[in-house]
Amino acid sequence: QSALTQPASVSGSPGQSITISCTGTSSDVGAYNFVSWYQRHPGKGPKLLIYHVTDRPSGVSSRFSGSKSGDTASLTISGLQADDEADYYCSSYTSSRTVVFGGGTKLTVL
Amino acid sequence: EVQLVESGGGLVQPGRSLRLSCAASGFTFDDYAMHWVRQAPGKGLEWVSSISWNSDKIVYADSVKGRFTISRDNAKNSLYLQMDSLRAEDTALYFCARDFQIQIWSLDSFDIWGQGTKVTVSS
Numbered sequence: 673q674s675a676l677t678q679p680a681s682v683s684g685s686p687g688q689s690i691t692i693s694c695t696g697t698s699s700d701v702g703a704y705n706f707v708s709w710y711q712r713h714p715g716k717g718p719k720l721l722i723y724h725v726t727d728r729p730s731g732v733s734s735r736f737s738g739s740k741s742g743d744t745a746s747l748t749i750s751g752l753q754a755d756d757e758a759d760y761y762c763s764s765y766t767s768s769r770t771v772v773f774g775g776g777t778k779l780t781v782l
Numbered sequence: 783e784v785q786l787v788e789s790g791g792g793l794v795q796p797g798r799s800l801r802l803s804c805a806a807s808g809f810t811f812d813d814y815a816m817h818w819v820r821q822a823p824g825k826g827l828e829w830v831s832s833i834s835w836n837s838d839k840i841v842y843a844d845s846v847k848g849r850f851t852i853s854r855d856n857a858k859n860s861l862y863l864q865m866d867s868l869r870a871e872d873t874a875l876y877f878c879a880r881d882f883q884i885q886i887w888s889l890d891s892f893d894i895w896g897q898g899t900k901v902t903v904s905s
Contacts (some may be wrong), residue, residue, distance in 0.1 A: 724890070
Protein backbone atom coordinates (compact mmCIF):
# COMPACT_ATOMS: atom_id res chain seq x y z
CA GLN A 673 0.00 0.00 0.00
CA SER A 674 1.61 3.26 -1.11
CA ALA A 675 1.44 6.32 1.12
CA LEU A 676 -1.09 8.99 0.29
CA THR A 677 0.44 11.96 -1.54
CA GLN A 678 0.73 15.29 0.26
CA PRO A 679 2.76 18.38 -0.63
CA ALA A 680 5.99 18.43 1.35
CA SER A 681 5.44 21.99 2.51
CA VAL A 682 3.00 24.88 2.45
CA SER A 683 3.22 28.33 3.94
CA GLY A 684 1.00 31.28 4.72
CA SER A 685 0.90 34.51 6.66
CA PRO A 686 -1.07 35.03 9.87
CA GLY A 687 -4.76 35.50 9.12
CA GLN A 688 -4.59 33.87 5.72
CA SER A 689 -6.08 30.53 4.67
CA ILE A 690 -4.18 27.55 3.34
CA THR A 691 -5.22 24.20 1.91
CA ILE A 692 -3.33 20.92 2.10
CA SER A 693 -4.19 18.21 -0.39
CA CYS A 694 -4.07 14.46 0.14
CA THR A 695 -4.27 12.30 -2.97
CA GLY A 696 -4.97 8.60 -2.85
CA THR A 697 -6.68 6.09 -5.10
CA SER A 698 -10.04 4.49 -5.71
CA SER A 699 -9.03 1.86 -3.15
CA ASP A 700 -8.66 4.26 -0.26
CA VAL A 701 -9.56 7.98 -0.27
CA GLY A 702 -11.90 7.60 -3.24
CA ALA A 703 -13.64 4.55 -1.83
CA TYR A 704 -14.44 5.50 1.74
CA ASN A 705 -15.39 8.52 3.83
CA PHE A 706 -12.87 7.39 6.45
CA VAL A 707 -10.35 10.17 5.86
CA SER A 708 -8.76 11.79 8.89
CA TRP A 709 -6.33 14.64 9.43
CA TYR A 710 -3.77 14.98 12.21
CA GLN A 711 -1.56 17.80 13.46
CA ARG A 712 1.82 17.05 14.99
CA HIS A 713 3.99 19.54 16.81
CA PRO A 714 7.65 18.58 17.44
CA GLY A 715 8.08 16.35 20.45
CA LYS A 716 4.37 15.64 20.80
CA GLY A 717 2.03 12.90 19.65
CA PRO A 718 -0.34 13.62 16.75
CA LYS A 719 -3.65 15.36 17.43
CA LEU A 720 -6.83 14.38 15.60
CA LEU A 721 -8.24 17.40 13.74
CA ILE A 722 -10.75 15.91 11.29
CA TYR A 723 -12.47 12.53 10.98
CA HIS A 724 -14.93 11.13 8.43
CA VAL A 725 -13.63 13.67 5.87
CA THR A 726 -15.41 16.69 7.35
CA ASP A 727 -16.15 16.17 11.06
CA ARG A 728 -14.28 17.86 13.89
CA PRO A 729 -13.80 16.26 17.31
CA SER A 730 -14.98 18.24 20.29
CA GLY A 731 -12.48 20.97 21.16
CA VAL A 732 -10.96 21.37 17.70
CA SER A 733 -11.23 24.89 16.32
CA SER A 734 -13.71 25.57 13.53
CA ARG A 735 -10.79 27.14 11.65
CA PHE A 736 -9.96 23.59 10.57
CA SER A 737 -12.18 22.07 7.89
CA GLY A 738 -12.03 19.05 5.61
CA SER A 739 -13.42 18.09 2.25
CA LYS A 740 -13.06 15.45 -0.45
CA SER A 741 -13.47 15.23 -4.19
CA GLY A 742 -12.84 11.92 -5.89
CA ASP A 743 -9.51 10.48 -4.80
CA THR A 744 -8.31 13.73 -3.20
CA ALA A 745 -9.08 15.00 0.28
CA SER A 746 -8.21 18.47 1.53
CA LEU A 747 -7.63 20.21 4.82
CA THR A 748 -8.22 23.95 4.98
CA ILE A 749 -6.96 26.10 7.83
CA SER A 750 -8.44 29.57 7.95
CA GLY A 751 -7.24 32.54 9.98
CA LEU A 752 -3.71 31.14 10.26
CA GLN A 753 -2.10 31.49 13.67
CA ALA A 754 1.51 31.06 14.72
CA ASP A 755 0.62 27.93 16.69
CA ASP A 756 -0.66 26.28 13.52
CA GLU A 757 2.94 25.82 12.43
CA ALA A 758 3.32 22.03 12.56
CA ASP A 759 3.32 18.89 10.44
CA TYR A 760 -0.02 17.69 9.08
CA TYR A 761 -0.90 14.15 8.06
CA CYS A 762 -3.90 12.64 6.34
CA SER A 763 -4.98 9.02 6.64
CA SER A 764 -7.54 6.73 5.05
CA TYR A 765 -9.03 3.31 5.50
CA THR A 766 -8.21 1.05 2.55
CA SER A 767 -9.87 -1.78 0.66
CA SER A 768 -7.16 -4.08 2.06
CA ARG A 769 -8.66 -3.47 5.52
CA THR A 770 -5.63 -1.48 6.60
CA VAL A 771 -4.82 2.17 7.22
CA VAL A 772 -2.58 4.33 5.05
CA PHE A 773 -1.12 7.70 6.00
CA GLY A 774 0.14 10.53 3.86
CA GLY A 775 3.78 11.53 3.79
CA GLY A 776 3.10 14.66 5.78
CA THR A 777 3.07 18.39 5.04
CA LYS A 778 5.12 20.95 6.94
CA LEU A 779 3.16 24.16 7.47
CA THR A 780 5.20 27.32 7.95
CA VAL A 781 3.48 30.44 9.25
CA LEU A 782 5.45 33.34 7.84
CA GLU B 783 -6.73 12.84 32.34
CA VAL B 784 -6.89 10.55 29.33
CA GLN B 785 -3.33 9.42 28.67
CA LEU B 786 -1.20 6.89 26.82
CA VAL B 787 2.43 6.35 27.79
CA GLU B 788 4.73 4.19 25.68
CA SER B 789 7.86 2.48 26.97
CA GLY B 790 10.33 -0.22 26.04
CA GLY B 791 12.18 1.43 23.19
CA GLY B 792 15.95 1.42 22.86
CA LEU B 793 18.95 0.41 20.78
CA VAL B 794 18.87 -3.18 19.51
CA GLN B 795 20.94 -5.15 17.02
CA PRO B 796 19.45 -6.38 13.73
CA GLY B 797 17.75 -9.74 14.14
CA ARG B 798 17.06 -9.25 17.82
CA SER B 799 13.76 -8.64 19.62
CA LEU B 800 12.14 -5.85 21.60
CA ARG B 801 8.80 -5.52 23.38
CA LEU B 802 7.03 -2.19 23.54
CA SER B 803 4.37 -1.37 26.12
CA CYS B 804 1.68 1.28 26.25
CA ALA B 805 0.03 2.15 29.56
CA ALA B 806 -3.45 3.63 29.32
CA SER B 807 -5.20 5.73 31.93
CA GLY B 808 -8.20 8.01 32.29
CA PHE B 809 -10.61 5.95 30.18
CA THR B 810 -12.23 2.50 30.02
CA PHE B 811 -9.44 0.72 28.16
CA ASP B 812 -11.41 -2.40 27.25
CA ASP B 813 -13.99 -0.34 25.34
CA TYR B 814 -11.57 0.67 22.60
CA ALA B 815 -9.59 -0.85 19.77
CA MET B 816 -5.95 0.19 19.98
CA HIS B 817 -3.26 0.82 17.40
CA TRP B 818 0.48 1.13 16.87
CA VAL B 819 1.81 3.74 14.43
CA ARG B 820 5.45 4.55 13.74
CA GLN B 821 7.49 7.36 12.23
CA ALA B 822 10.93 6.70 10.82
CA PRO B 823 13.45 9.56 10.94
CA GLY B 824 12.55 12.18 8.35
CA LYS B 825 9.55 10.17 7.16
CA GLY B 826 5.79 10.29 7.56
CA LEU B 827 3.54 8.28 9.81
CA GLU B 828 3.14 4.58 9.06
CA TRP B 829 0.36 2.42 10.48
CA VAL B 830 1.78 -0.77 12.02
CA SER B 831 -0.95 -2.82 13.67
CA SER B 832 -4.38 -2.74 15.31
CA ILE B 833 -6.23 -4.86 17.85
CA SER B 834 -9.91 -4.86 18.78
CA TRP B 835 -11.14 -4.17 22.32
CA ASN B 836 -11.50 -7.89 23.10
CA SER B 837 -8.51 -9.06 20.99
CA ASP B 838 -10.65 -11.03 18.54
CA LYS B 839 -9.55 -8.90 15.57
CA ILE B 840 -5.91 -8.20 14.79
CA VAL B 841 -4.37 -6.76 11.64
CA TYR B 842 -0.81 -5.88 10.58
CA ALA B 843 0.90 -3.84 7.91
CA ASP B 844 2.62 -6.00 5.31
CA SER B 845 5.98 -4.52 6.36
CA VAL B 846 5.77 -6.15 9.81
CA LYS B 847 3.51 -9.15 9.24
CA GLY B 848 5.07 -12.33 10.59
CA ARG B 849 7.64 -10.42 12.67
CA PHE B 850 5.55 -8.24 15.01
CA THR B 851 2.79 -9.35 17.39
CA ILE B 852 0.26 -6.99 18.93
CA SER B 853 -1.50 -7.92 22.16
CA ARG B 854 -3.30 -6.32 25.08
CA ASP B 855 -4.05 -7.03 28.73
CA ASN B 856 -7.31 -5.29 29.63
CA ALA B 857 -6.87 -6.13 33.31
CA LYS B 858 -3.64 -4.11 33.26
CA ASN B 859 -4.88 -1.38 30.88
CA SER B 860 -1.91 -2.13 28.68
CA LEU B 861 -1.12 -2.58 24.99
CA TYR B 862 1.98 -4.39 23.74
CA LEU B 863 3.99 -4.80 20.56
CA GLN B 864 6.40 -7.74 20.41
CA MET B 865 8.94 -7.01 17.69
CA ASP B 866 11.07 -9.93 16.47
CA SER B 867 13.64 -10.22 13.68
CA LEU B 868 14.18 -6.49 13.79
CA ARG B 869 15.63 -4.73 10.75
CA ALA B 870 17.32 -1.38 10.26
CA GLU B 871 14.18 -0.13 8.52
CA ASP B 872 12.19 -0.69 11.73
CA THR B 873 14.09 2.22 13.28
CA ALA B 874 11.38 4.72 14.23
CA LEU B 875 9.43 6.50 16.92
CA TYR B 876 6.59 4.16 17.87
CA PHE B 877 3.25 5.60 18.99
CA CYS B 878 0.29 3.85 20.52
CA ALA B 879 -3.09 5.36 19.75
CA ARG B 880 -6.69 4.88 20.82
CA ASP B 881 -9.47 4.28 18.35
CA PHE B 882 -11.97 7.09 18.01
CA GLN B 883 -15.07 4.97 18.55
CA ILE B 884 -16.24 2.70 21.35
CA GLN B 885 -16.42 -1.00 20.46
CA ILE B 886 -16.51 -0.39 16.72
CA TRP B 887 -13.96 -2.09 14.46
CA SER B 888 -13.46 0.41 11.66
CA LEU B 889 -9.74 1.32 11.51
CA ASP B 890 -11.06 4.82 11.16
CA SER B 891 -9.57 7.59 13.28
CA PHE B 892 -7.22 7.66 16.24
CA ASP B 893 -8.13 10.28 18.82
CA ILE B 894 -5.64 9.84 21.66
CA TRP B 895 -1.90 9.35 21.08
CA GLY B 896 1.10 8.88 23.29
CA GLN B 897 4.35 10.78 22.83
CA GLY B 898 6.12 7.74 21.44
CA THR B 899 9.06 5.51 22.30
CA LYS B 900 12.17 5.45 20.13
CA VAL B 901 13.46 2.23 18.61
CA THR B 902 16.86 2.14 16.93
CA VAL B 903 17.98 -0.99 15.12
CA SER B 904 21.70 -0.89 14.47
CA SER B 905 24.81 -2.99 14.93
